Amino acid sequence: MSAWKALAALADLEGVEVAADVALAQNTTYRIGGPADLMVTAHTYAGLVRALRVLAVEGVPWVVMGRGSNILAADEGYRGCVLKLGREFQKMSVDGNLISAGSAVMLTKLVNESLSRQLSGLESCAGIPGSVGGAVSMDAGSRHHWIGSVVRDVVTYRVGAGMQRYLGPEIEWGYRWCSIPSNEIILEATFELVPSTKEAIANEMNRRMARRRATQPMGKPCCGSVFKNPGDRSVGALLDACELKGYRVGGAAVSDKHANFVVNEGHASAMDVVMVMQHMHDEVKDRYGIDLTPEVKFLGFGN
Numbered sequence: 063m064s065a066w067k068a069l070a071a072l073a074d075l076e077g078v079e080v081a082a083d084v085a086l087a088q089n090t091t092y093r094i095g096g097p098a099d100l101m102v103t104a105h106t107y108a109g110l111v112r113a114l115r116v117l118a119v120e121g122v123p124w125v126v127m128g129r130g131s132n133i134l135a136a137d138e139g140y141r142g143c144v145l146k147l148g149r150e151f152q153k154m155s156v157d158g159n160l161i162s163a164g165s166a167v168m169l170t171k172l173v174n175e176s177l178s179r180q181l182s183g184l185e186s187c188a189g190i191p192g193s194v195g196g197a198v199s200m201d202a203g204s205r206h207h208w209i210g211s212v213v214r215d216v217v218t219y220r221v222g223a224g225m226q227r228y229l230g231p232e233i234e235w236g237y238r239w240c241s242i243p244s245n246e247i248i249l250e251a252t253f254e255l256v257p258s259t260k261e262a263i264a265n266e267m268n269r270r271m272a273r274r275r276a277t278q279p280m281g282k283p284c285c286g287s288v289f290k291n292p293g294d295r296s297v298g299a300l301l302d303a304c305e306l307k308g309y310r311v312g313g314a315a316v317s318d319k320h321a322n323f324v325v326n327e328g329h330a331s332a333m334d335v336v337m338v339m340q341h342m343h344d345e346v347k348d349r350y351g352i353d354l355t356p357e358v359k360f361l362g363f364g365n
């Protein structure tokens with residue numbers, strides 16, 4: 063792989079911004095992570111296609127990132143290119159009860175648009191700090207309501223195959239997972255919502271936001287839940303029963319407010335977080351025989 067040759071070629075491309083040695087700590091909500099060799103922001107579809115061609119020619123691995131709100135980046139960073147979507151993917155349009163949003167639209171903006179248009183269906187996404195692309199990829203939502211249930215269709219791009227369009231029901235939606243292949247970049251999604259009243263939607267969003275404020279460590283760098291719920295059981299309750307709140311390694315600690323949140327107290331390394339997670343995993347395994355699965359995505363840990 064030649065990141066440097068790729069950098070030179072990418073710098074000449076229209077519709078593309080490129081930078082070398084970009085701190086992932088500045089691009090993730092965890093505020094943790096060493097440098098990515100390259101970071102490319104594709105502002106246009108044509109720019110994205112050209113950038114991916116350069117990366118393929120130079121043999122540079124890539125990964126797509128939204129707002130980095132579900133990512134723990136390694137202290138060593140990422141030996142490859144982090145790909146972000148820019149301007150052309152920040153557009154939104156409304157047609158009756160359908161809202162189409164580019165991948166780079168902030169989820170909060172989409173949720174607010176649904177409120178102002180009096181369209182219900184996205185309330186469970188209120189307060190999730192991600193992008194539309196990240197939310198679709200992760201099937202984000204609450205424990206019982208996921209964004210996939212209101213997806214009408216998704217447009218993606220795959221190197222060698224071009225644009226793909228999937229109808230919502232053609233996609234398998236799982237718990238913080240969907241069946242869109244991991245080598246495809248989500249470009250846009252359309253959500254089919256249900257007319258309601260502003261009051262009903264606002265009430266539901268406010269209820270969820272109040273719950274977040276009461277149960278989550280607002281304002282501390284983190285990635286949300288670190289582990290998935292095992293089946294019907296609440297991972298937070300299992301971790302709580304293991305008396306893990308406050309457990310810490312270096313600058314990473316299990317939140318006092320929510321036992322499934324590991325927060326960065328200001329100077330945590332990725333390894334601190336991994337060690338806290340390992341301890342949480344082992345305690346639950348010892349006590350309940352349950353192998354917890356991470357919800358957070360790891361970047362740069364040999365991947």
Ligand SMILES: Cc1cc2nc3c(=O)[nH]c(=O)nc-3n(C[C@H](O)[C@H](O)[C@H](O)COP(=O)(O)OP(=O)(O)OC[C@H]3O[C@@H](n4cnc5c(N)ncnc54)[C@H](O)[C@@H]3O)c2cc1C
Nearest residue numbers: 128129130131132192193195196197199202203248285286
């Ligand atoms: C305080 C806090 C609270 C949270 N609460 C919740 C919650 O209640 N429910 C919930 O589900 N999540 C929650 N999260 C986690 C996170 O916000 C969601 O998973 C969110 O959807 C991730 O979006 P993102 O844009 O940040 O994606 P990233 O973190 O950047 O990426 C996540 C994954 O999506 C992939 N991805 C991103 N963009 C694209 C794209 N365009 N095409 C293909 N793949 C893509 C990435 O490769 C990666 O695998 C919370 C996080 C925080 C920090």
